Amino acid sequence: MAAKRSGARGKRPQRTSETSEWLQPLHEPRSEPSLSRERIVAAAVELLDAQGVDGLTMRRLADRLGSGVMSLYWHVDNKEDVFDLALDSVLEYRGPPQIAQDWRGEVVHMLEDWRASMLRHPWSTLLLPRRALGPNILSRLELLSKTLSRAGVADADVNVAIWSLWNYVMGATITRASFDLSDDDRAAAQQRLTRLSERYPTIERSRLLLDNDWDGAFRKGLGFLLDGLSPR
Amino acid sequence: MAAKRSGARGKRPQRTSETSEWLQPLHEPRSEPSLSRERIVAAAVELLDAQGVDGLTMRRLADRLGSGVMSLYWHVDNKEDVFDLALDSVLEYRGPPQIAQDWRGEVVHMLEDWRASMLRHPWSTLLLPRRALGPNILSRLELLSKTLSRAGVADADVNVAIWSLWNYVMGATITRASFDLSDDDRAAAQQRLTRLSERYPTIERSRLLLDNDWDGAFRKGLGFLLDGLSPR
């Protein structure tokens, strides 16, 4: 997850992605929505949900919006930009469910929600390693940071704590999504490992690749990490 | 990391990637190496090192090997196959440095080597979420599994332990690689976050995105995790 090609958009419309949500054009509500950054991103997410990462094409995206391909480029820098926006748009956080939780419960909720948001859109786990940090991701990091500080984690340790949690959650989410095989693939994977069992006896015996309790494993490992990170 | 499109190769040469390393054609050492699976993979890794993921093209790969594009397809199923093979080829493990370490030292060595191997070829971190589990990855998992068992981790807990470690290491490696910005990008990222400091005061103040001690943070977080996973 990176700040590659950071915020400054190169081209015409100087409304950056950070401000566009606030400054709606209140004048002249055009009858037909026409093209807009928001519509493009929404259509991109739909397309990604339906067809996966390789299914997103500028031409297909334009088709879905009923516009010419090149019209998109007025609102968006290029395809990379579309990916950045689609990824971040899927990561909005609505906040913890109720007031007054212990900090640990809050953190667990935030991270489980993070994982769940991405698993709802499996393509997001493929995009993550290449994309910039959008406002929604930064907000989540900000909130996490605040929660840990308030919990009493020393300033010097907060960054290590955040990155440890981030690493764990992202690794778990990416792995989970890529193991979400169709039944066919699942069977093939098992068969393959059995065929190779002389070479990999231990993981074959433990059925490592067939272990299904992803949610439980996620929670357990997260628990270990939080034990280590907790202020003494 | 997935077993998507698992082992069984669809096409002609029935030497699968699992056996090809052992059965070398000892007869008739052809003068000019001609094309081979191994040469193709080696060239692919070179190309990926030089040009990144988007730089790998079947046409460019053929050029580099001095062959026609379609010749590659005799040895390789398709581009996906090339990616699978390139990723796994970079993940060979030579084993721990000396005999007689404690199990924890062994595990730390294995996981730091894993991370280092991938960071030597940053494109591998982009490939990881989409690719199948090759023999080298499976060997590493096998060894890790054996080490943990020998250390006394209960059978019922080994899988959770492995996946927790895997998740952490993969998340850390992917994140590390994608934050390995050029100096320009780094400056731009800092500037951007400062510009937005009203919105993200906590992570701006802690300089989360500029924290440079990746290796230290990795080791620290790994320590926490191992504390949690250690047999009581």
Added chain:
DNA sequence: ACCTGAACACCGTTCAAGT
């Protein structure tokens, strides 16, 4: 058994132009 070129059905993006 291994290699090849032509051809097909796509891509993302530049550019010059329209309104």
Added chain:
DNA sequence: ACCTGAACACCGTTCAAGT
């Protein structure tokens, strides 16, 4: 300010054919 079509320089892969 916003949208467009034609054109360019690419892609991966099928196929029918060569040796």
